[in-house]
Amino acid sequence: MACVRVFAAVSFIILLPCLLIVVVDGKTLKRDVKALNEIKASLGWRVVYAWVGDDPCGDGDLPAWSGVTCSTQGDYRVVTELEVYAVSIIGPFPTAVTNLLDLTRLDLHNNKLTGPIPPQIGRLKRLKVLNLRWNKLQDVIPPEIGELKKLTHLYLSFNSFKGEIPRELANLPELQYLHLHENRFIGRIPAELGTLRNLRHLDVGNNHLVGTIRELIRIEGCFPVLRNLYLNNNYLTGGVPAQLANMSNLEILYLSYNKMSGIVPAGLAHIPKLTYLYLDHNQFSGRIPDAFYKHPYLKELYIEGNAFRPGVNPIGGVGGNSSGQSWWSGVVVTTIVSTDLDYFDVISSFE
Template identity: 30%
Template structure:
């Protein structure tokens, strides 16, 4: 049943408010001409309406050369399950009103110039499957409330200015498949809880200031892992010989850290490996000439 007091006119007003907050930098003025009160919202470019309630359920205006800010009225699109404003030039902070988009499953603000701290209210969007915030100007730390997004499968935070530690509560994301937060300023050790998420396929945390060592038997708990990228950090200790148990690994990048010890010949058992980067560490010993690298 539709929310009391809201209808397609509510959705129309929200979208017209978004249009009004855009700078006239849209190259071809597509939205300026197409998003008009003279036509049905469901016929507007980038808008998809549901067949049952005829309310806006998806908005995709990505890669249209748009510029401007995101108005709080966007939070009135109460039936929205997919929102993509990626690859534009939206700026400013995200309004708290977006926390009311409780049906969202896909949220993509990637490749813009959105700033401010990562909002803790993301944790209230508990139906989210995919959250893309890469290539923006976000600051602050990763909120602990992210752990409330229990359905989350992909979290992309790369190319921002995030600081602080990776919260151990991330281990609560039991369906997470891709955790990508490269090119930030994250510090502290890798939380042990991260390596308990058995669904993880991609861990990409290169170009941060992470320290500490790799858990000894983490591969036993990550049977689906095929991409591990931790280069350009401050990680130390030895690379576990049990790394060979990550049998599905296709890419392993551990270069430019402070790892010591020897390179285990068991790495040669990673038969699916296509990319291997181990340079600029503090390894010793010699490479076994009989290794199957």
């Protein structure tokens, strides 16, 4: 019996270093350590000075790498958030990021990333926030982005994406904020986006999109909770359909600088929370229904650069007709001049 005890004790002592090695190596999942080191090596980021130590989630007295957030899953720690923005990162989108399979938030905005988003982006099944705005990304958005079923916030504004807006975006049931502003998208806005039951903000302004609003809202019950719709600075034609009034949660409707025409339907004035309505620089005609001037929430109505009858007044800004005449309504409010202002309101309220 004594021999057995001695043997067991010796065996434990021999195995102890191995056990310790397993624990140390298991601090952070090797897959994530490898991915972050590949990212670090490939891009020469300015944050590298803060990426010290062997463990990106922190090791002993060393803190986690700057911009890296980790959580514990079982016996390991995994990287759940990567936020490295406004540090002038130069180079192609780091494909190694797509090996961080537990990411819930990826924020690389305001850098100088180039090239396409790799199709491997579809591997990030837990991703909720993808923020790549203000880069130099190009090419088409890969259809695999439609595989990110938990995505709630997608920010791709201010890049050079081209091609059509992928219909696969309609496969994102949790999506709330979709920013595609200031790219080179062509074609029609997919009507399938109207099936997104949680979409609150849709911004496709400043692209090369064509088609009509009637086509966009042709699906019955579309955009049930949409609050902000930015379609400005495109090549949209046709009129404002009366059915748009069915979007009862709408607060901002931005149609400026298109090629739209016809009269403005009185039904729009019955959207209960409508606060900002931008119709300027189109080809609208006729009169503005009186109901708009009695709306309890409407703060701004921009109408300049159209063919409205003389005497039509704006609300909270300058309006007029194609002859250059303009009038002040007497209402003084703060003017929204850029869709990106709304972006900052949204980005600061991430949950």
